[in-house]
Amino acid sequence: MLRLVPDNPARLASCRGPETAVNPFDAAHLPHDSTAPGQAGTQVCDRCGSRIAGLCKPLDAAALDDISSESQQVTLPAHSMVFREGDPAGKVFTLIEGFAKLTRLLPDGKQQVVGFRFAGDVIGYTTLPRYPFDAELLTDAKICRLERPQLDGLLRRYPKLERRMLDLCVQELTATQEQLVTVGRRSAEARVAAFLVSLVEAARRRGPAPRVLEMPMTRADIADFLGLTLETVSRSLTAFRKRGWIREPVHHKVELLNLSAVSALAEGTND
Amino acid sequence: MLRLVPDNPARLASCRGPETAVNPFDAAHLPHDSTAPGQAGTQVCDRCGSRIAGLCKPLDAAALDDISSESQQVTLPAHSMVFREGDPAGKVFTLIEGFAKLTRLLPDGKQQVVGFRFAGDVIGYTTLPRYPFDAELLTDAKICRLERPQLDGLLRRYPKLERRMLDLCVQELTATQEQLVTVGRRSAEARVAAFLVSLVEAARRRGPAPRVLEMPMTRADIADFLGLTLETVSRSLTAFRKRGWIREPVHHKVELLNLSAVSALAEGTND
DNA sequence: CGTGGGATTGACACGACTCAACCCCGGTGG
DNA sequence: CCACCGGGGTTGAGTCGTGTCAATCCCACG
Numbered sequence: 001m002l003r004l005v006p007d008n009p010a011r012l013a014s015c016r017g018p019e020t021a022v023n024p025f026d027a028a029h030l031p032h033d034s035t036a037p038g039q040a041g042t043q044v045c046d047r048c049g050s051r052i053a054g055l056c057k058p059l060d061a062a063a064l065d066d067i068s069s070e071s072q073q074v075t076l077p078a079h080s081m082v083f084r085e086g087d088p089a090g091k092v093f094t095l096i097e098g099f100a101k102l103t104r105l106l107p108d109g110k111q112q113v114v115g116f117r118f119a120g121d122v123i124g125y126t127t128l129p130r131y132p133f134d135a136e137l138l139t140d141a142k143i144c145r146l147e148r149p150q151l152d153g154l155l156r157r158y159p160k161l162e163r164r165m166l167d168l169c170v171q172e173l174t175a176t177q178e179q180l181v182t183v184g185r186r187s188a189e190a191r192v193a194a195f196l197v198s199l200v201e202a203a204r205r206r207g208p209a210p211r212v213l214e215m216p217m218t219r220a221d222i223a224d225f226l227g228l229t230l231e232t233v234s235r236s237l238t239a240f241r242k243r244g245w246i247r248e249p250v251h252h253k254v255e256l257l258n259l260s261a262v263s264a265l266a267e268g269t270n271d
Numbered sequence: 272m273l274r275l276v277p278d279n280p281a282r283l284a285s286c287r288g289p290e291t292a293v294n295p296f297d298a299a300h301l302p303h304d305s306t307a308p309g310q311a312g313t314q315v316c317d318r319c320g321s322r323i324a325g326l327c328k329p330l331d332a333a334a335l336d337d338i339s340s341e342s343q344q345v346t347l348p349a350h351s352m353v354f355r356e357g358d359p360a361g362k363v364f365t366l367i368e369g370f371a372k373l374t375r376l377l378p379d380g381k382q383q384v385v386g387f388r389f390a391g392d393v394i395g396y397t398t399l400p401r402y403p404f405d406a407e408l409l410t411d412a413k414i415c416r417l418e419r420p421q422l423d424g425l426l427r428r429y430p431k432l433e434r435r436m437l438d439l440c441v442q443e444l445t446a447t448q449e450q451l452v453t454v455g456r457r458s459a460e461a462r463v464a465a466f467l468v469s470l471v472e473a474a475r476r477r478g479p480a481p482r483v484l485e486m487p488m489t490r491a492d493i494a495d496f497l498g499l500t501l502e503t504v505s506r507s508l509t510a511f512r513k514r515g516w517i518r519e520p521v522h523h524k525v526e527l528l529n530l531s532a533v534s535a536l537a538e539g540t541n542d
Numbered sequence: 543c544g545t546g547g548g549a550t551t552g553a554c555a556c557g558a559c560t561c562a563a564c565c566c567c568g569g570t571g572g
Numbered sequence: 573c574c575a576c577c578g579g580g581g582t583t584g585a586g587t588c589g590t591g592t593c594a595a596t597c598c599c600a601c602g
Contacts, residue, residue, distance in 0.1 A: 502581095
């Protein structure tokens with residue numbers, strides 16, 4: 001669940017300077033070890049400064065030049081919609097920094113969170129004519145944007161890219177099936193525990209996991225992801241807190257004090 | 272495992288035909304890529320006699336010759352395992368006739384059905400080194416089998432095939448997300464109703480839907496798919512029966528007498 | 543200082559699970 | 573030929589986990 005680009009940064013790709021910065025006060029601060037960008041031998045993209053791989057992991061330098069001349073980097077404030085369910089699927093995005101949630105709307109107005117996305121993840125790639133879900137930012141975010149016709153051109157020129165898309169899609173599918181298991185068969189506390197574990201895994205994928213994790217989603221978001229109510233999520237988290245398993249030093253952060261207890265709970269169907 | 276009634280070797284595989292989704296529970300159809308060369312109008316594959324598209328929809332005659340010389344057709348009895356979770360993902364299968372279920376095993380021994388597959392569906396394609404789930408036949412089935420190295424060769428020779436795989440993967444992903452919504456947010460009866468609706472849609476995709484549908488899965492299978500218990504599934508179905516919405520003329524068949532009532536229930540979160 | 547959104551906590555109801563009996567039917571063997 | 577068996581399905585009674593509704597708290601923000 002919470003799929004992610006495998007790991008391994010690699011030259012980033014794309015990203016020409018900011019362009020449609022909806023929000024001027026861009027993200028100058030970031031928790032990452034932002035070692036000087038552009039250094040030889042580093043994993044940092046010399047164009048946009050990100051450590052993240054996104055789409056372009058398998059590409060060589062020429063391809064990167066190519067793709068970066070076609071894409072744009074933008075910064076958006078928290079809660080902006082990257083795209084909406086039903087919009088023509090005309091662009092593909094890579095999340096450079098920040099967090100997003102993907103949601104589907106139900107006829108009765110409720111929402112189901114289909115997944116969360118983290119720095120390095122690709123968002124909105126589909127072969128369907130329209131996006132099948134909303135993508136909303138949970139935090140201020142830096143995003144790399146590529147128009148679909150450009151992407152199709154790149155796909156034609158760099159077959160490796162097509163393979164990469166397929167890999168990403170397979171990973172995402174596997175993660176969603178995993179999530180199906182969680183939602184379908186586990187108790188409320190086990191689901192919340194599984195969610196916390198997946199947060200840790202996502203953080204690890206982005207680099208050495210800090211002791212205190214970002215958790216920018218609200219209880220309601222988590223509930224909509226896990227098929228629970230926000231009250232139940234809240235009760236589970238306070239239960240964990242009382243057992244000394246977690247700590248929430250500030251709003252939107254968690255520390256896992258007893259990861260093995262949490263994972264054990266996540267594995268079993270109950271207890 | 273896999274193997275049993277040996278029989279007509281090779282010469283199958285191909286089969287161009289009506290667009291067929293990988294996942295039966297997927298409503299989305301792809302508009303593009305109808306560029307399949309060759310004689311349009313033929314619904315039946317001249318090689319294996321199947322009406323089903325499987326992988327090969329976008330291929331031309333030469334490619335079909337090529338692929339059909341690399342693949343084999345086998346027939347297997349009900350309840351055989353096509354492959355198991357964790358097996359090296361060395362083959363790809365297309366279901367020519369019959370029904371299958373895909374399941375994941377939980378640590379506590381329970382299973383989650385991640386999907387059912389019908390005639391025309393591709394099974395077991397993944398870029399992962401191992402299959403992420405079991406594939407078990409629900410009925411006797413005819414299957415087209417292709418070794419992974421052969422497939423990779425074909426992918427290299429026919430780039431359109433790679434695109435096709437991606438399309439199939441996207442459809443499957445969309446369908447799984449849909450299922451996530453069903454399992455996460457709907458009442459028991461609504462889930463069962465949604466399942467019945469998806470059965471109808473799957474049948475339609477295979478051709479004009481007969482009044483009486485095949486439903487080879489047991490109550491337990493359905494329950495494991497919907498995140499319910501078999502008793503709850505049974506109760507829901509008898510409730511539908513008593514309301515005159517469905518009929519089960521014989522074991523493993525259903526007739527939907529009031530499809531609109533069933534779909535209405537499937538849409539709402541409750542009632 | 544007031545406002546509002548998010549989070550927590552409690553009381554209560556109800557839907558789905560659990561456990562268990564029973565039915566139906568096909569297969570098997572005495 | 574029939575009794576037995578086992579697997580799938582149905583039905584019922586009782587329990588318990590979550591959902592629901594509502595009050596309260598907390599804190600960031602204007």
